[in-house]
Amino acid sequence: MSKQRRPKLKVIISLCLAFLVYLLLCGLFIFLVHRPSIPTTNSERFFSDMVGPDRALIIEERSSAATIRIDLIEGAKSSLRIAYYAVHDGLSSDIFYASLIEAAERGVEVELLFDGIFHNLKGREKETYWALVNHPNIRVKFYEIPNLFKPWTINNRLHDKFILVDDTYVLLGGRNIGDKYFLESYPGSFVEDRDVLVVNTAENLEESVLGQFKLYFEYLWSHQYTVEKDSTPPQRYVEVAVSRQKGLLEKLNNLKREYPSKFNHHFDWESLTLPTNKVTLITNPVERLNKSATILSEIAALAETSQESLLFQSPYIIPDRHIRDYLGEEWEANLYLLTNSTYSSPNYFAMAGYLKHRPQLAKKATTLYEYYGEGTIHAKSYIFDQRISMIGSFNLDPRSAFLSTESMVVIDSIPIAKALSDNIVELIGESVPYSTEADTPQKTPFFKSFLIGTVRLLLYPFDPLL
Numbered sequence: 001m002s003k004q005r006r007p008k009l010k011v012i013i014s015l016c017l018a019f020l021v022y023l024l025l026c027g028l029f030i031f032l033v034h035r036p037s038i039p040t041t042n043s044e045r046f047f048s049d050m051v052g053p054d055r056a057l058i059i060e061e062r063s064s065a066a067t068i069r070i071d072l073i074e075g076a077k078s079s080l081r082i083a084y085y086a087v088h089d090g091l092s093s094d095i096f097y098a099s100l101i102e103a104a105e106r107g108v109e110v111e112l113l114f115d116g117i118f119h120n121l122k123g124r125e126k127e128t129y130w131a132l133v134n135h136p137n138i139r140v141k142f143y144e145i146p147n148l149f150k151p152w153t154i155n156n157r158l159h160d161k162f163i164l165v166d167d168t169y170v171l172l173g174g175r176n177i178g179d180k181y182f183l184e185s186y187p188g189s190f191v192e193d194r195d196v197l198v199v200n201t202a203e204n205l206e207e208s209v210l211g212q213f214k215l216y217f218e219y220l221w222s223h224q225y226t227v228e229k230d231s232t233p234p235q236r237y238v239e240v241a242v243s244r245q246k247g248l249l250e251k252l253n254n255l256k257r258e259y260p261s262k263f264n265h266h267f268d269w270e271s272l273t274l275p276t277n278k279v280t281l282i283t284n285p286v287e288r289l290n291k292s293a294t295i296l297s298e299i300a301a302l303a304e305t306s307q308e309s310l311l312f313q314s315p316y317i318i319p320d321r322h323i324r325d326y327l328g329e330e331w332e333a334n335l336y337l338l339t340n341s342t343y344s345s346p347n348y349f350a351m352a353g354y355l356k357h358r359p360q361l362a363k364k365a366t367t368l369y370e371y372y373g374e375g376t377i378h379a380k381s382y383i384f385d386q387r388i389s390m391i392g393s394f395n396l397d398p399r400s401a402f403l404s405t406e407s408m409v410v411i412d413s414i415p416i417a418k419a420l421s422d423n424i425v426e427l428i429g430e431s432v433p434y435s436t437e438a439d440t441p442q443k444t445p446f447f448k449s450f451l452i453g454t455v456r457l458l459l460y461p462f463d464p465l466l
Helices: 005-033 062-075 091-105 123-133 151-155 209-221 235-258 294-305 321-327 348-364 398-403 414-428 446-458
Strands: 054-059 079-084 109-115 138-143 161-165 169-173 195-200 278-283 309-313 334-340 367-371 381-384 388-392 407-412 431-433
Touching (some): 054 062, 054 414, 091 138, 109 209, 123 138, 169 388, 195 407, 209 278, 294 321, 294 381, 294 398, 321 398, 334 348, 388 414
Parallel strands (some): 079 109
Antiparallel strands (some): 079 161, 161 169, 169 195, 278 407, 367 431, 381 388, 388 407
């Protein structure tokens, strides 16, 4: 190598190392030191002594979750506002997108908001993206597309999962769009999840939680972190877009002929739902870096005022020191927790964080249950004194608490709390109370245990990012 080229190489290496340090400092370590203020809470606003205008229904089964989404989209008359964290290739996503295009053909205004990383509208699915934006009644936006020159944007993720229909219905929960969430005959490890449908019966939208959802979606939609990459496809992709639209609609029509029982139900959701006293939307703030933990604070406040029982289900529970600051030391009510076991969980990173804190967690809980049934559990639900239920996208971990946008509904309804409790208790029947001496019905494969253990060692200091 010539002497003239060596200085240039040194400069390039130095710049690369400097940029790597910048990435680590601003994309990783800054989250370990930056702590937001603890927000104030007012749990009394979740309660009412009168029956309210919102009715609700809990959806557990995978096939029912698919059917209700199809029915809501088929029945939309004026608008569909949809926010989703992740979409996975497969039959379910094809039906989802085809149904939206079909609704747009009827004149329904469709607004799709996806997370800027996990939307999956790239690669093979780029054609689907062009098919969507090619329709005049469909708009697609992305929340916080990562910018390597602003590495703190990488952890600012949109984790909401809800469908808002005509200001009359909202469906939200833990499910992303993908076959493992909906197909009963899914060949791989399927996901047991949960949705809640809320129906507005009030003439005045402001009386219903639907009004809160509309404002929240509009806030996300118009936020400076949200971008619309293309309002229409470039001319060279128009033919691809039209072809993909036709292909999706043909596939949907073929499925309707082959499986007519899955379509055109026109359910009377008002009669199928249960009464509530009050339904309230709570969300995390839309901020970069560590967010003020609004939802975690509300959970803690409700837990502190509960007197009898707390029943929490979360696929990942990682009570790092910052979460423990919010949750406090002692609660009067008995605490029952349900989460995945190392056998059932596919998330090695979350399991690594959970195992680190499991001994402390077992001491705080009256009983800590670990799921050993088929598939994996993914629902996020919290019950307080068999009256208040909280359902949505929020996991009991630092990522949901401080990093992601999240949305939950707080429901004051004894019938809903009873239905939710019964569903969680059914899952507890396939679980084992944690104990260092307990025998488990299934053994975690050695290689999986080894990988989780390795991840646990490597990520030991990085709980705030799990």
